Amino acid sequence: MTSLRLTLIANAATAATRQAAFPLDEGLESQGLAKATALAVSLGRVDGAWTGPARRARQTAEALGLQAAVDPALADIDLGRWAGRSLAEIAAEDPQGLGLWTSDPDAAPHDGESVTRLLARVGSWLEAAQPSQGRIVAVTHAAVIRAAMIIILDANPRAFWRIDVEPLACARLQATAGRWTLRSLG
Template sequence: MSLRLTLIAHAASTATRQASFPLDEGLEPQGWQKAQALAGSLGRVDGAWTAPSLRTRQTAQVLGLVAQMEPALADIDLGAWAGRALAEVAAAEPEGLARWTADPAAAPHSGESVLDLLARVASWLAGLQGQDGRFVAITHAAVIRAVLISVLEADPKSFWRIDVEPLCFARLQAHAGRWTLRSLGWNAGEAA
C-alpha cells in the first residue's frame, strides 16, 4: 500500500500580489491564467481535497479537480490582521509581528499560532495513513509550510524559512506509517 499526496498552493489572489493578509478573496486574473496553463496536467488523481477558501476552491476548479472541502487545510487564522496589508501591520504592531515570526507559540493577532497550525496539519496527515492512491490537496502556503515542518520533523522556528509561492507544490509519500518528501517545486503539472 502506498499513498502519494501532492499539495498545491492556490494560484495568486489580490492579497498575494499586494502583500496583504488575506480575507476570502478569489483569484486574480493572472493567477487564474497560470492555473489554467496547468489544467489537465496532473495525471492520475484518485481523490482531491481543497481548503474552504474561495481561492483554493477556484484553483481546484481551474485545474479540473473535483475536490472535497477539508477544514484542516484552511489557512492559518490571522485574527485581527486578516484583510490588512503587511506594511500596515508592521507599522502599527511591529512588536507583535516580530513576536509572531520569531515565536511559533505566539498569536498576537488573536488568531492561530504556528504551533496550533502545525498540530492541526499533523493530525490531518496522521488521519490519511492507511489510504492507498494518488491524492491532491489545494491549500495555502502556510499549510504547506506546516506539512513540511511536520514531515521533516523540523524545528517549528523554521516555518518562516520556507518560501511557498502560488502554484508551488510539495510531493509526499506515505509508506508503513512514515511520510517522505519526494519533491518540492514550482511546476505543479509534474506533481502527481
C-alpha cells in the same frame, strides 16, 4: 507495498498575494486563474482530491479540473485581526507583535492561530490521510504546506517562516508504512 502519493498545491495568486497583504476570503486574480488552468495538464492521474474551504483554494481546485471535497483542516492559518491588512501596515502599527509572531511559534498576537496550533492541525490531517492509497491532490495554502514540511522533516517549528511557498507551488509527499517522505517541493 501500496502507498499514498499526496500532492499539496498552494492556491493560485490573489490580489492580496500581489499586494503583500494577509488575505480575506477573496477569489483568484485572472493571471492566477490562467496559471492554475495551465497547471492542470501536468497533474496526471488523480484518484481523489481535497481542498481548503477558502474561496481561493476552491477556485484553484476548479481551475485544476478537480472535483475536490472541502476539508476544514486544510484552511489557511487563522490571521485574526490581521486578515485583509498589508504586511507593511501591520509592521508599522504592531512591529513587536509581528516580530513575536514570526519568531515564537506559540505566539498569536493577532488573536488568530499560532504556528504551533497550525502544526497540530496539519499533523492530525496528515495522520488521518495516511491510510488512503493512490494519488491524492490537496489544494490548500502556503502556511499549510510550510506546516507539512516542518512536520515531515521533523524540523524546528521556528523554521516555519524560512520556507518560501509561491502560489501554485507543489509539494509532493509519499506515505509508506506509516512514514511520510518529501519527494519534491517546487
